[in-house]
Amino acid sequence: MQDKDGVETSFEEYPNQLELSRLFEKLGVSDSELLAKEIRHFTEEEAEKRDQILINYFGEEGVNRIVNKIIEFFSSPPELPPDADVLDVGAGTGFFTLKVAEKFPKACFYAMDITPAMLLSLVRKNTNVKPFVGVAENIEGSIREARTHFNIPLKFDAVFSTLMLHHIVQPEKVFESIKKVLKQDGKAIIIDLCEHSFEEFRREMGDIHLGFNLEEVCKMARKSFSNVEVNTMPGIGCKCSGRSVELFVAYMQNSP
Numbered sequence: 454m455q456d457k458d459g460v461e462t463s464f465e466e467y468p469n470q471l472e473l474s475r476l477f478e479k480l481g482v483s484d485s486e487l488l489a490k491e492i493r494h495f496t497e498e499e500a501e502k503r504d505q506i507l508i509n510y511f512g513e514e515g516v517n518r519i520v521n522k523i524i525e526f527f528s529s530p531p532e533l534p535p536d537a538d539v540l541d542v543g544a545g546t547g548f549f550t551l552k553v554a555e556k557f558p559k560a561c562f563y564a565m566d567i568t569p570a571m572l573l574s575l576v577r578k579n580t581n582v583k584p585f586v587g588v589a590e591n592i593e594g595s596i597r598e599a600r601t602h603f604n605i606p607l608k609f610d611a612v613f614s615t616l617m618l619h620h621i622v623q624p625e626k627v628f629e630s631i632k633k634v635l636k637q638d639g640k641a642i643i644i645d646l647c648e649h650s651f652e653e654f655r656r657e658m659g660d661i662h663l664g665f666n667l668e669e670v671c672k673m674a675r676k677s678f679s680n681v682e683v684n685t686m687p688g689i690g691c692k693c694s695g696r697s698v699e700l701f702v703a704y705m706q707n708s709p
């Protein structure tokens with residue numbers, strides 16, 4: 454990656470230079486202990502094997518359905534400009550980021566996540582996607598901090614997020630945070646888990662919320678966006694050890 458002065462910076466060195474506790478403070482993270490626990494979980498349990506975990510959850514067909522939902526939305530009017538700036542929030546190892554990016558070869562894709570180890574797995578894939586560390590509840594502030602290292606736009610044509618929302622202490626903040634970095638007419642899509650009763654997911658997967666009901670998602674989204682649609686994704690489930698959880702998809706548009 455290049456920093457804003459055009460100097461080449463290695464992403465491998467960047468997380469080492471970051472003091473996460475100071476970053477949390479600057480970005481106003483409300484529960485830094487819980488976030489540190491999340492980071493530990495993803496570093497130790499998922500960074501090396503997230504891609505395989507996703508295949509196990511959804512199978513190739515389910516993965517393609519998720520990817521196609523995002524691509525269809527971005528391709529529907531108002532279509533993204535060919536040179537769009539697109540942000541994946543809570544991108545993890547970039548599994549979905551890369552699959553969506555393949556369909557928009559002239560667009561510039563950015564991957565933000567709070568767990569450096571997840572982003573390092575993405576960096577090792579040697580792609581054009583630009584990673585940076587940040588928190589979903591304050592994307593604007595995260596970009597401001599990351600811009601001291603890298604050249605990242607302040608606003609995006611499109612934002613997406615997959616399977617991150619149920620890891621966020623105050624998920625309503627994520628909608629507001631996305632709204633702030635969307636251009637006029639920009640669009641956002643969030644795919645996550647519907648409400649379920651598998652309490653053990655908190656321990657096994659570091660989940661904070663046992664999914665969401667659709668009304669709850671609508672309510673959170675409408676606080677920041679006037680143009681909102683939330684649906685379940687029939688025929689696809691997140692399957693794990695005999696348990697299956699439905700997904701929802703929330704579409705949001707930033708009307709002028």
Ligand SMILES: C[S@@+](CC[C@H](N)C(=O)[O-])C[C@H]1O[C@@H](n2cnc3c(N)ncnc32)[C@H](O)[C@@H]1O
Binds near residue numbers: 492544614
């Ligand atoms: C279940 S993984 C999903 C990763 C990726 N989107 C995917 O679909 O594979 C959740 C991701 O959210 C990140 N995360 C958790 N809390 C976050 C926060 N407050 N801000 C940004 N990322 C966060 C974790 O580090 C992890 O990479």
